[in-house]
Amino acid sequence: MEELTKFAPRPNGAGEMFQLLRDGRPRTRSDLAAATGQARSTIAARIDALMAAGLVVPAGEASSTGGRPPATFAFNPDAKVVLAVDLGATHAHLAVTDLASRVLVETDQLLPIAEGPDVVLSWVKTAGDKLLASAERELSDLAGVGVGLPGPVEHSTGRPINPPIMPAWDDVDVPGILRSHFKAPVLVDNDVNIMALGEHRAAWQDVNDLFFLKVATGIGAGIIADGALRRGAQGAAGDVGHIAVPGAAAVQCRCGNVGCLEAVASGQAIAATLAEQGLEARSSADVVTLVRSGELAASTAVRQAGRDIGAVLAACVSMLNPSIVAIGGIVAEAGEHLIAGIREVVYQRSLPLATQHLRIVTSQTRGEAGVLGASAMAVDHVLSPEAIDAFVA
Amino acid sequence: MEELTKFAPRPNGAGEMFQLLRDGRPRTRSDLAAATGQARSTIAARIDALMAAGLVVPAGEASSTGGRPPATFAFNPDAKVVLAVDLGATHAHLAVTDLASRVLVETDQLLPIAEGPDVVLSWVKTAGDKLLASAERELSDLAGVGVGLPGPVEHSTGRPINPPIMPAWDDVDVPGILRSHFKAPVLVDNDVNIMALGEHRAAWQDVNDLFFLKVATGIGAGIIADGALRRGAQGAAGDVGHIAVPGAAAVQCRCGNVGCLEAVASGQAIAATLAEQGLEARSSADVVTLVRSGELAASTAVRQAGRDIGAVLAACVSMLNPSIVAIGGIVAEAGEHLIAGIREVVYQRSLPLATQHLRIVTSQTRGEAGVLGASAMAVDHVLSPEAIDAFVA
Known part of the structure; x- marks a missing residue:
C-alpha cells in the first residue's frame, strides 16, 4: 500500500476502473468492462490486485436471467484511514475518517494558530496518534493526511504564503513536518477551500x-x-x-x-x-x-x-x-x-x-465542513487514478 | 465522417490517443503506446482507422539509434473545416477554419442582431455557403458550426434565454435551424464566452x-x-x-x-x-x-x-x-x-x-477572438474523445 503514493507516468486503466467503484455501488466484472471499454481479462486482473490490497471486496452475487449469477465487487472504504486536520484561528479540529470520508473518531481543542507551527504541529502529531489509537488503527493504516490552514496556501507545495493572521507560519514546510511523523502523504489547503469541498461532497x-x-x-x-x-x-x-x-x-x-x-x-x-x-x-x-x-x-x-x-x-x-x-x-x-x-x-x-x-x-455540514473537506482532499489524492495505476502496475 | 457526431457510450482509447496528437507534434506508435498505456497493437489499429478518415497522416521517420527508424504520425487539421459565426449587436463575422482553428477565409458584415433570427440566420446560411465555396471546400467537408450570440444562451440546448438586446431570439432553436442547412453539429454560446475561449486558445x-x-x-x-x-x-x-x-x-x-x-x-x-x-x-x-x-x-x-x-x-x-x-x-x-x-x-x-x-x-486576438473561439468550440466537440471513440468503433 506504500506504493499508493508513487505515481506512474503510464496509465493502465486500473485507476479509471476504480473511480467508478468509489460511489460504493457493487458491480460485476461485465459492468466494469462495459463502462470502461477495457477487456474483461484486464478487469479481472485489476480486481484481483485491488482485492489483494483490500481496496475492493466481494459484494455478493448479482441477479441473473439464467445460469450462474455473476459475482459483484465493491469499494472497501475501511481498507485504510485518513487523518483530517482543520486548524482555525483559535481552534483545532481533528478527525480520523475512512476512505469514504466518514468520521470514525474526532477531537476539538482550543488552540490559537498564533502559537506558531512548532506548538501547533506538535499537538497535531500527538493528538493524531491518540486519535488513531482510539480508532484502533495502526500508523501503517494511515493512507494520508489532509490539513486546512486559516490563511493563503500555495497548493502545489502546501506552504502558507504571507498569511496575515499567522505570520510565524510563512513558507513553513507543513507537509514535510507532518509527513516525517505520520509516514503518509500530506495535503494542505486554505481552510475555506476545504470547507467548500467538505460541504460539496457531504451535502451537494x-x-x-x-x-x-x-x-x-x-x-x-x-x-x-x-x-x-x-x-x-x-x-x-x-x-x-x-x-x-x-x-x-x-x-x-x-x-x-x-x-x-x-x-x-x-x-x-x-x-x-x-x-x-x-x-x-x-x-x-x-x-x-x-x-x-x-x-x-x-x-x-x-x-x-x-x-x-x-x-x-x-x-x-x-x-x-x-x-x-x-x-x-x-x-x-x-x-x-x-x-x-x-x-x-x-x-x-x-x-x-x-x-x-x-x-x-x-x-449543512456546519462545524464538520473543515474535517470532511480535509479528509476528501487526502482521499482524492491517495485514491486518484494515477495513484491506483501506480499501485496496480 | 458523419459518425463523428454519433457518440458511443463505451470508450475504446482511440479518442484519448487522438487528443495527444492534436498539438500537431508527430509521434511514433511507441510514443503513443507509452503515453496512453494502450497496447501497441491497439494503437496501430487506431492509427490505421484515423488515417483512413484522413484525420491522421504519416509525418516521416523519427531519428533512430540503430535499425529501421520508426514511422511517425501527426494530426491533419486539413481533413475537415469548421464554420465559425460571431454575431454581435451590430455586426456579423464569419470564418471558415481548419481543425486547428486557423482562419482560411472570412467575411464581416453590418447586420444588427435586432433584425431577428429569420433575417440573420438566413444570411448566415447564404454567407456560410459562399465562404465554403471560396475556401474550395464542399458542404460534406464541414465538420461542425460554432456560433456566438450577444446574449445569454443555455449551453446544453444552444437556445438564447431572455436575451435583453435580442428579444425576438428568445428560445429560438438556433442549432436546429442551422443544422438542417449545414448538415453538421452546431454549438452555440454567449459571444463573450467564445471570445474568452478564442483569446485563451490563440494567445495564452x-x-x-x-x-x-x-x-x-x-x-x-x-x-x-x-x-x-x-x-x-x-x-x-x-x-x-x-x-x-x-x-x-x-x-x-x-x-x-x-x-x-x-x-x-x-x-x-x-x-x-x-x-x-x-x-x-x-x-x-x-x-x-x-x-x-x-x-x-x-x-x-x-x-x-x-x-x-x-x-x-x-x-x-x-x-x-x-x-x-x-x-x-x-x-x-x-x-x-x-x-x-x-x-x-x-x-x-x-x-x-x-x-x-x-x-x-x-x-491579443482583438476582432478575431469571437471567430477563433467559435471555431475552437466546434472543433472541441467534433474531435472530442467520445466523438473519436464512436467514429473508430
Missing part, C-alpha cells in the same frame, strides 16, 4: 456549481465550479474578504484599504459595533451568544452585516452563476438574521437569470 | 486562469479556470455588466437597478457622457474615433470608465485569482487610456497575493 454532490462563504472572525469563500474546487493561479481564489462593499462606510481594514467586506461585516466587525453600543462583545462567539439571548441590537447588527455581505455576494453570483450559495462559519450559527439580510440584497441586486434557480442556505 | 494556451472582459456597447466577461471555460449553473457566469460599481453615481441602468457597471462605463455610457458635453458621440465606435482624434474629454471619459471597470475587476481578481486579465471589445481599441484606468484601481484595490503575478493586457 449532485450540484456542479457551489459557492461557500465562511463568516467568522474573517470572511472568505471557496468556489466549486463544474464539480471541482477552483483555486486560481496562486491558490488565492475566493479571497472575498477584502472586496469593497458598494455603499458601505469607509471603515479602515487591517489590509490597508477601506470599506472591505471583512472590516464591515465579519464577526469581529459586528462585535466591535456592539461593543461601541456598550454591549459585552469581543468575538464572533459573543455575537452569536447575544443574538441567541434575544438582544435586539445584536440581531439588528447581524442582519445589517448580512446585507453588506449580500452586496458583495450579488457580485459573486453574477460572476459565477452558482446554483447553491452555502453560508458557514460561526456567525451563520446566529439564526436566520444573517441569511435573511444576505437574501434581501442578493435577490434585489442580481440578474434574474442568475437567481431564478439559486438557493442561499446555511451550511 | 499555457495559462490556466484567464479572465476576459469585453468592453463595447455592453460589458461582459468570460472565465477560464483550470484551463477550461466555466459557464456556471445556467450558463450566466461572467455576467459582470450589472454588478454595482463601488462608489459610482446612482446612474439608472436598463436592467432596472442603479449604478451597474454597464450603466456607468460601457461604450454606450461613455458616448452619453460625451454627448452631454456637446460632442458628436452616439456609439462605442464614436468614442474610439474621438479618442484617436486627440479629443481630451474623450480620453478623460475613457480613463474614468477604466477606473470604474477597475473597481469591479478588483473584485473579480480577488475572487478568481487569474494570472491574465485580457481586455477586449471595441472600447479597448481606444489606446492605453482604458487599460491605464483599469490598472490604477485593480492594483490599488486587490490583495498583493492576487496581483503579484497578475498581468492586465489588451486582448
Whole structure:
C-alpha cells in the first residue's frame, strides 16, 4: 500500500476502473468492462490486485436471467484511514475518517494558530496518534493526511504564503513536518477551500456549481465550479474578504484599504459595533451568544452585516452563476438574521437569470465542513487514478 | 465522417490517443503506446482507422539509434473545416477554419442582431455557403458550426434565454435551424464566452486562469479556470455588466437597478457622457474615433470608465485569482487610456497575493477572438474523445 503514493507516468486503466467503484455501488466484472471499454481479462486482473490490497471486496452475487449469477465487487472504504486536520484561528479540529470520508473518531481543542507551527504541529502529531489509537488503527493504516490552514496556501507545495493572521507560519514546510511523523502523504489547503469541498461532497454532490462563504472572525469563500474546487493561479481564489462593499462606510481594514467586506461585516466587525453600543462583545462567539439571548441590537447588527455581505455576494453570483450559495462559519450559527439580510440584497441586486434557480442556505455540514473537506482532499489524492495505476502496475 | 457526431457510450482509447496528437507534434506508435498505456497493437489499429478518415497522416521517420527508424504520425487539421459565426449587436463575422482553428477565409458584415433570427440566420446560411465555396471546400467537408450570440444562451440546448438586446431570439432553436442547412453539429454560446475561449486558445494556451472582459456597447466577461471555460449553473457566469460599481453615481441602468457597471462605463455610457458635453458621440465606435482624434474629454471619459471597470475587476481578481486579465471589445481599441484606468484601481484595490503575478493586457486576438473561439468550440466537440471513440468503433 506504500506504493499508493508513487505515481506512474503510464496509465493502465486500473485507476479509471476504480473511480467508478468509489460511489460504493457493487458491480460485476461485465459492468466494469462495459463502462470502461477495457477487456474483461484486464478487469479481472485489476480486481484481483485491488482485492489483494483490500481496496475492493466481494459484494455478493448479482441477479441473473439464467445460469450462474455473476459475482459483484465493491469499494472497501475501511481498507485504510485518513487523518483530517482543520486548524482555525483559535481552534483545532481533528478527525480520523475512512476512505469514504466518514468520521470514525474526532477531537476539538482550543488552540490559537498564533502559537506558531512548532506548538501547533506538535499537538497535531500527538493528538493524531491518540486519535488513531482510539480508532484502533495502526500508523501503517494511515493512507494520508489532509490539513486546512486559516490563511493563503500555495497548493502545489502546501506552504502558507504571507498569511496575515499567522505570520510565524510563512513558507513553513507543513507537509514535510507532518509527513516525517505520520509516514503518509500530506495535503494542505486554505481552510475555506476545504470547507467548500467538505460541504460539496457531504451535502451537494449532485450540484456542479457551489459557492461557500465562511463568516467568522474573517470572511472568505471557496468556489466549486463544474464539480471541482477552483483555486486560481496562486491558490488565492475566493479571497472575498477584502472586496469593497458598494455603499458601505469607509471603515479602515487591517489590509490597508477601506470599506472591505471583512472590516464591515465579519464577526469581529459586528462585535466591535456592539461593543461601541456598550454591549459585552469581543468575538464572533459573543455575537452569536447575544443574538441567541434575544438582544435586539445584536440581531439588528447581524442582519445589517448580512446585507453588506449580500452586496458583495450579488457580485459573486453574477460572476459565477452558482446554483447553491452555502453560508458557514460561526456567525451563520446566529439564526436566520444573517441569511435573511444576505437574501434581501442578493435577490434585489442580481440578474434574474442568475437567481431564478439559486438557493442561499446555511451550511449543512456546519462545524464538520473543515474535517470532511480535509479528509476528501487526502482521499482524492491517495485514491486518484494515477495513484491506483501506480499501485496496480 | 458523419459518425463523428454519433457518440458511443463505451470508450475504446482511440479518442484519448487522438487528443495527444492534436498539438500537431508527430509521434511514433511507441510514443503513443507509452503515453496512453494502450497496447501497441491497439494503437496501430487506431492509427490505421484515423488515417483512413484522413484525420491522421504519416509525418516521416523519427531519428533512430540503430535499425529501421520508426514511422511517425501527426494530426491533419486539413481533413475537415469548421464554420465559425460571431454575431454581435451590430455586426456579423464569419470564418471558415481548419481543425486547428486557423482562419482560411472570412467575411464581416453590418447586420444588427435586432433584425431577428429569420433575417440573420438566413444570411448566415447564404454567407456560410459562399465562404465554403471560396475556401474550395464542399458542404460534406464541414465538420461542425460554432456560433456566438450577444446574449445569454443555455449551453446544453444552444437556445438564447431572455436575451435583453435580442428579444425576438428568445428560445429560438438556433442549432436546429442551422443544422438542417449545414448538415453538421452546431454549438452555440454567449459571444463573450467564445471570445474568452478564442483569446485563451490563440494567445495564452499555457495559462490556466484567464479572465476576459469585453468592453463595447455592453460589458461582459468570460472565465477560464483550470484551463477550461466555466459557464456556471445556467450558463450566466461572467455576467459582470450589472454588478454595482463601488462608489459610482446612482446612474439608472436598463436592467432596472442603479449604478451597474454597464450603466456607468460601457461604450454606450461613455458616448452619453460625451454627448452631454456637446460632442458628436452616439456609439462605442464614436468614442474610439474621438479618442484617436486627440479629443481630451474623450480620453478623460475613457480613463474614468477604466477606473470604474477597475473597481469591479478588483473584485473579480480577488475572487478568481487569474494570472491574465485580457481586455477586449471595441472600447479597448481606444489606446492605453482604458487599460491605464483599469490598472490604477485593480492594483490599488486587490490583495498583493492576487496581483503579484497578475498581468492586465489588451486582448491579443482583438476582432478575431469571437471567430477563433467559435471555431475552437466546434472543433472541441467534433474531435472530442467520445466523438473519436464512436467514429473508430
